[in-house]
Amino acid sequence: MFARGGDIRTEEVVDVRARRGGVRVCTGAGLALQADVAVIATGASLAHLARRCGVPVPAPVSRGYSFTVAVDRPVPGPIYLPEARAMCTPHRDGMRVAGMAQLLDPDREDIRDNVRSLIASARPLLEGVRWNERGDVRVGEGPVTSDGRPLIGATPVAGVHLAGGHDRWGFTHGPVTGRLPAEQITTGTRPEALRAFDPLRVAVKWRVDTGRPPVASQVLSAAGSPS
Numbered sequence: 001m002f003a004r005g006g007d008i009r010t011e012e013v014v015d016v017r018a019r020r021g022g023v024r025v026c027t028g029a030g031l032a033l034q035a036d037v038a039v040i041a042t043g044a045s046l047a048h049l050a051r052r053c054g055v056p057v058p059a060p061v062s063r064g065y066s067f068t069v070a071v072d073r074p075v076p077g078p079i080y081l082p083e084a085r086a087m088c089t090p091h092r093d094g095m096r097v098a099g100m101a102q103l104l105d106p107d108r109e110d111i112r113d114n115v116r117s118l119i120a121s122a123r124p125l126l127e128g129v130r131w132n133e134r135g136d137v138r139v140g141e142g143p144v145t146s147d148g149r150p151l152i153g154a155t156p157v158a159g160v161h162l163a164g165g166h167d168r169w170g171f172t173h174g175p176v177t178g179r180l181p182a183e184q185i186t187t188g189t190r191p192e193a194l195r196a197f198d199p200l201r202v203a204v205k206w207r208v209d210t211g212r213p214p215v216a217s218q219v220l221s222a223a224g225s226p227s
Contacts, residue, residue: 009033016040016049016160023159037185039161041177044141046151046164054156055199062144062167065111066098067137072128084121095129097122101168111139142167145202152177152197153190161185162199 012028016038025033040049047057068091075095079088085100099118119131143165145151150165150173161184163177164170170177184190190198 013042013049015052016157018158018160023157035159037159037161039163039181039185040155041163043164043170044143046143046162050151050155050162050164050199053160053162055151055162055202057143057145057151057165057202061141062101063111064098064101064140064168065114065138066096067115067134068092068094068096070094070130070133072130079126081122081125084118084125086118086122088122088126111137140168142170147202150177150197151199151202152181153184153194153199155199 011031011033013025014028015026017024017026019034022034022036023038025035025038027033040046040053042049044061050057071094074093075088075090077090080086081088087098089096089098097118099114102114115134115137119134123129123131144167145165148167151162152164154161161181163181166173166177180191180194184194
């Protein structure tokens, strides 16, 4: 990428707008970056920018979490606790505890409350676990669409594409998610494999105005989406 003149910049992107001959990427620092095409692939933060491009991605994300705890004796193997909705696995000298994925608002939910709730449910079911000696809390987030399929392809905003909504499968589907949109952008023809993931199946019609956010007026059904 660098050999072809590519560059990596770390910025907080607050808006992506169409402009004559391309797109403008606006940052929180007040910068306006010009480009021919923009691909929004911001993971759990997909909803904000996608909405500004006329694609109503739900705000809640699928959030999974896990942590380690100390134990009095080695854990012989995986333990599933259906009542607590938890999976426990051996981890070095302790045990790793993972909760079920939940739909949460990434800006409002405190994961510590979920950890405390999980511990309260699992504590009566296991002996020899030192729940107060826990650490390495990890959280994995992924945007979830209304029909469970990712959003990959062009948006109603000329020059702006989406690549997200994979829930927790983003790492697995990352390579093909990069290759197929690149083919669509460079050739102008959408690969047949992307038809089922067209963002326009959930997009809204809006008045074309390159300087303003989209105005939602009518939700397009999958059957009514343009091909």
